[in-house]
Amino acid sequence: MTSTAAHTVGRSATHGWEDITSWVRQRGVYIALALVILYNVIFTAHFNQWDTVQLLFAQMPPVLIVSMGMALVIGTGGIDLSVGATMAIASAVLAKFVAPASSHGLGSPIALAIAMALLAGLAVGVFNGTVVAVGRVQPIVATLSLLVAGRGVALVITGGALVELFDPFLKVVRQGQVFGIADVMIVAAAIAVVVSVLVRRTTLGYRLVAIGGNRRAAVLAGVPVRSTLITVYAISGVFAAVAGLIATARLRASDPSYIGLLMELSAITAVVVGGTPLKGGQVRVLGTVAGAVLMQLLQTTLLAHNIPNSVSEMVEALIIVAAVYIQRPSRSAA
Amino acid sequence: MKIRRTAATVTVASMTLLFSCGSSKTTSTASTSANPATTAAGTAGTAAGTATTTSAATAATSAGTAAAAGGDIPSAIKAAGGTSKIAGAPAAGIEAQYGPICKGADLGIGKIDFTKDTIGWAQSEKEANPFRIASTKSQVDEAKKRNIKLLTTNAQSDAQQENTDIKGMIDKGAKAIIFSPINSTGLGDAIAYAKSKHVAMIPVDRNITGVKGCADVGPQLGSDFVLQGRRAADAMIKATGGTAKLAILLGASGVNVTDDRTAGFKAELKDKNASGIQIVFEQTADFTREKGKSVTETLLQAHPDVTAIYAENDEMGLGALAALDDKGMSGIAKVHIVSIDGTKGAVQAIVDGNFDAVIESNPAYGPTAFAALDAYVNGDGAPAVTITTDNQYDKSNAQQALDSGTAY
Numbered sequence: 001m002t003s004t005a006a007h008t009v010g011r012s013a014t015h016g017w018e019d020i021t022s023w024v025r026q027r028g029v030y031i032a033l034a035l036v037i038l039y040n041v042i043f044t045a046h047f048n049q050w051d052t053v054q055l056l057f058a059q060m061p062p063v064l065i066v067s068m069g070m071a072l073v074i075g076t077g078g079i080d081l082s083v084g085a086t087m088a089i090a091s092a093v094l095a096k097f098v099a100p101a102s103s104h105g106l107g108s109p110i111a112l113a114i115a116m117a118l119l120a121g122l123a124v125g126v127f128n129g130t131v132v133a134v135g136r137v138q139p140i141v142a143t144l145s146l147l148v149a150g151r152g153v154a155l156v157i158t159g160g161a162l163v164e165l166f167d168p169f170l171k172v173v174r175q176g177q178v179f180g181i182a183d184v185m186i187v188a189a190a191i192a193v194v195v196s197v198l199v200r201r202t203t204l205g206y207r208l209v210a211i212g213g214n215r216r217a218a219v220l221a222g223v224p225v226r227s228t229l230i231t232v233y234a235i236s237g238v239f240a241a242v243a244g245l246i247a248t249a250r251l252r253a254s255d256p257s258y259i260g261l262l263m264e265l266s267a268i269t270a271v272v273v274g275g276t277p278l279k280g281g282q283v284r285v286l287g288t289v290a291g292a293v294l295m296q297l298l299q300t301t302l303l304a305h306n307i308p309n310s311v312s313e314m315v316e317a318l319i320i321v322a323a324v325y326i327q328r329p330s331r332s333a334a
Numbered sequence: 335m336k337i338r339r340t341a342a343t344v345t346v347a348s349m350t351l352l353f354s355c356g357s358s359k360t361t362s363t364a365s366t367s368a369n370p371a372t373t374a375a376g377t378a379g380t381a382a383g384t385a386t387t388t389s390a391a392t393a394a395t396s397a398g399t400a401a402a403a404g405g406d407i408p409s410a411i412k413a414a415g416g417t418s419k420i421a422g423a424p425a426a427g428i429e430a431q432y433g434p435i436c437k438g439a440d441l442g443i444g445k446i447d448f449t450k451d452t453i454g455w456a457q458s459e460k461e462a463n464p465f466r467i468a469s470t471k472s473q474v475d476e477a478k479k480r481n482i483k484l485l486t487t488n489a490q491s492d493a494q495q496e497n498t499d500i501k502g503m504i505d506k507g508a509k510a511i512i513f514s515p516i517n518s519t520g521l522g523d524a525i526a527y528a529k530s531k532h533v534a535m536i537p538v539d540r541n542i543t544g545v546k547g548c549a550d551v552g553p554q555l556g557s558d559f560v561l562q563g564r565r566a567a568d569a570m571i572k573a574t575g576g577t578a579k580l581a582i583l584l585g586a587s588g589v590n591v592t593d594d595r596t597a598g599f600k601a602e603l604k605d606k607n608a609s610g611i612q613i614v615f616e617q618t619a620d621f622t623r624e625k626g627k628s629v630t631e632t633l634l635q636a637h638p639d640v641t642a643i644y645a646e647n648d649e650m651g652l653g654a655l656a657a658l659d660d661k662g663m664s665g666i667a668k669v670h671i672v673s674i675d676g677t678k679g680a681v682q683a684i685v686d687g688n689f690d691a692v693i694e695s696n697p698a699y700g701p702t703a704f705a706a707l708d709a710y711v712n713g714d715g716a717p718a719v720t721i722t723t724d725n726q727y728d729k730s731n732a733q734q735a736l737d738s739g740t741a742y
Contacts (some may be wrong), residue, residue: 059628
């Protein structure tokens with residue numbers, strides 16, 4: 001929105017330059033992504049292979065799916081810090097239901113276990129949404145409580161330790177492919193498409209962006225703020241649960257201490273690097289996808305070149321700052 | 335030994351067994367039938383006894399031992415306050431001991447009546463992995479066995495919290511604190527408080543460094559993490575025949591265990607002239623299975639020719655195994671794996687033909703810690719630093735370790 005404003009202002013003054021900066025500003029994340037890919041193509045051994053794409057498709061889905069929910073929440077001007085803990089809860093619930101009695105589980109069918117895990121995610125989301133919308137607690141505080149407490153809940157559910165899971169369906173989730181593309185990636189892509197349509201074409205999409213743009217104006221315009229917010233946080237909770245299930249299948253185990261650890265930060269980074277402003281009123285789905293891919297690829301690149309961890313963290317931070325700086329609202333628009 | 339084995343009922347507690355089996359070897363003839371508490375105390379007595387009579391014994395036996403006693407104290411031991419190696423064969427279950435001999439009375443710590451007084455146990459990390467579960471269980475079981483009132487806390491990986499936990503237990507009347515430090519430094523606050531209140535402090539697993547022997551904390555019990563790294567390197571050389579493209583999965587950054595296991599491993603490769611083992615990749619996986627898997631996936635992508643992985647704990651090794659299995663590369667015929675800890679999952683992986691060797695890091699300090707505490711406050715004192723013996727598993731003994739429950 002802001003960049004379109006810049007564009008119009010620029011037209012009257014320094015036409016060409018403003019056009020270019022505006023173009024760059026809108027596409028900072030894609031440019032950064034293109035540069036990282038170019039670097040890899042030239043300098044990283046074994047990068048130009050289908051294997052590279054397959055690895056990305058195997059590792060990306062959890063962060064991608066969580067980022068989609070996060071983008072919606074941030075669109076309303078909120079934030080959801082509980083997503084990582086929600087992944088852990090979903091993972092723990094799955095383990096509790098599907099694990100055999102010998103591992104302190106209930107030995108339920110996998111379908112029931114998955115349904116219960118998704119339900120747990122939904123419950124967390126509805127709780128967050130209610131606290132934010134009805135309780136009028138600031139989102140950062142409301143979801144912080146579950147960031148802190150949620151992992152504890154997950155640990156209580158599994159009894160603390162990592163639980164190995166051998167259900168054959170989890171192997172299908174882990175290894176299933178259609179035409180060489182991981183099933184989980186297809187699920188993640190489908191979710192991204194659905195979210196994109198939701199934002200652009202549905203009433204819920206218009207409403208959530210309206211709330212993020214100006215909550216009071218939205219209320220005056222008759223937008224049902226409470227139900228919209230609860231729905232959005234619920235979606236985020238369910239997405240986090242889906243991500244938690246995929247992460248569990250990938251690990252072949254439920255490890256509530258570590259599943260989804262710091263996922264909230266990865267997701268927020270993907271959304272912000274993708275060009276969605278934290279103050280809300282805008283959701284950039286494709287940008288978020290690009291942001292998530294960029295961060296994942298960056299980590300893979302630094303690992304592949306065996307860069308020490310301390311240096312990697314600084315490089316990642318620099319790229320985040322650079323990408324966000326490029327996309328900042330121009331002064332003429334502000 | 336038999337008696338102890340039947341006494342423990344829970345499998346997770348079995349590490350306790352390994353340890354007590356070891357230490358009871360020396361005392362078995364004298365006191366197998368005695369009640370367990372006196373047996374363990376007896377062991378400490380033996381250890382302390384060896385220590386106090388050292389000088390005379392060394393002089394009498396051989397000049398070689400005397401030389402060993404004089405020089406060559408590992409830097410980690412010096413940092414923990416050890417000044418001289420105590421010569422003579424240490425009790426079973428103990429690798430080495432270093433003086434001076436600490437006595438609680440020197441810090442104004444009074445005698446402890448185990449039938450009445452309260453003891454505190456401060457765990458540093460969540461009991462969410464086998465090592466921490468076994469570590470706490472060992473302390474709780476030993477206290478139960480000796481009928482001691484035990485307070486317990488868990489600092490959830492937060493050094494400040496561990497300071498608070500320890501001080502809190504002292505305020506509640508604990509006469510001694512057995513604790514697993516979150517790191518070698520950072521607990522100065524709690525240590526100073528304990529000193530001012532004349533409360534005995536027994537660190538286990540990781541040593542407190544930067545202390546003068548016996549002047550700040552009581553006897554320290556720990557594994558030699560550098561030695562664990564060295565033994566892992568030896569196992570790796572044996573497994574690979576001295577030729578490999580090797581990846582190292584490092585533990586969490588900024589923790590001395592990680593540094594020690596890395597330094598020991600590399601030093602041993604160098605000392606053994608294993609130049610055929612080429613380290614192509616070295617990245618942290620935070621001691622977790624999840625990171626172990628994702629980092630290994632990237633490793634396999636960037637270095638498809640990797641032939642061996644050294645994982646600085648079992649969980650990362652099992653994560654690496656999952657990544658290899660996804661690619662159809664599991665099995666030591668394709669990629670060798672050596673890891674450290676000695677958990678059931680990893681020892682099972684040896685049996686399954688996926689790991690070559692596992693170096694144990696023994697978490698069961700309960701019996702030795704209480705024995706050392708007893709000697710420290712009520713007896714003749716205990717050595718400033720005690721390094722306990724760690725097992726090692728490979729194809730030859732892995733199944734047996736699972737059957738007997740020594741793998742935790």
